[in-house]
Amino acid sequence: KKLKSGVKLTKQPPFFDHPGYISALFESAKAYLEKEFDYLLFSYHGVPERHCKKTDPTGEHCFKVDNCCEVPSPAHLTCYRHQVFRSTEEFVKLANIPKEKYSVAFQSRLGMDAWLQPATAEEVLRLAENGVKKLLVMCPAFVSDCLETLEEIGIGVKQSFLDAGGEEFTMIPCMNDHPEWVAQLAEWCEVESPVEK
Structure with missing residues (x-):
């Protein structure tokens, strides 16, 4: 559809490692990190591996080079997986x-394609098997809570972790309307x- 006259559409550049985003993410999670865990x-939103391959402008890097997200490449400018690791870092x-107190996993898999690994649902089972009792989970790919955080993680994955021997599962809420995040968006x-004054 055509935009109405006078409507200006802009696109926010990727902000996966923007200091304002990282700071807001940290501030929104800080109270949970201060407790014992x-x-x-x-847990980032998953995508099929083919999506990462498709966005690789070189066509020769993503999933073709060992440790592709760590080896410098122009592909990193458009690679979701690399950007996830940068946000986490x-x-x-x-x-x-x-380093020994955190890891990255991917949620919300659908269909039969190969998706980014490890899957969150499998990772929490591995953690429980390895003796993790008090688990914190945060979903940085979501700036606002939704079914994929509240239901998939906060209910389903939580139950799986507890059933596997975990004792405490805390899902850190997304940034939602945290003042530092709202200020960054503004x-x-x-x-x-x-705004003209």
Whole structure:
């Protein structure tokens, strides 16, 4: 459809490692991180591997090079998987979480395609089997809570973890309307569409 005259459409550039996003993510999770926990699982929305391959401008990097997300490449500018790892890296650096206390997994798989791994539902079982009792889970790919966070993670994955021997499962809410996140969004809007005074 054609936009009505005078309507300006802008697109926010990727913000996966933007300091304002990382800071807002940290501030929204800080109260949960201050409590005792064994492990933090970052559960990002999954996508089929073919999506990452399709966005690789070189056609020769994503899932073709060993440790492709760690080996520098122009593909990183458009690779969701690489960006997920960068978000996590920046967050744990700010939160001072040691490498042995966190991991990344992917949720919301559908269909028969190969999806990004590991799957969140399988990762929580592995963690429980390895003795993790108090698990924190956050879903940074979602800026607002929805069925995929509240039901899939907060109910379904939680029950799987508890059934597998875990004792405490805490889903850290998404940023939602956290003041620092709202301020960051407002700043981006002002840059893109300044309000005339």
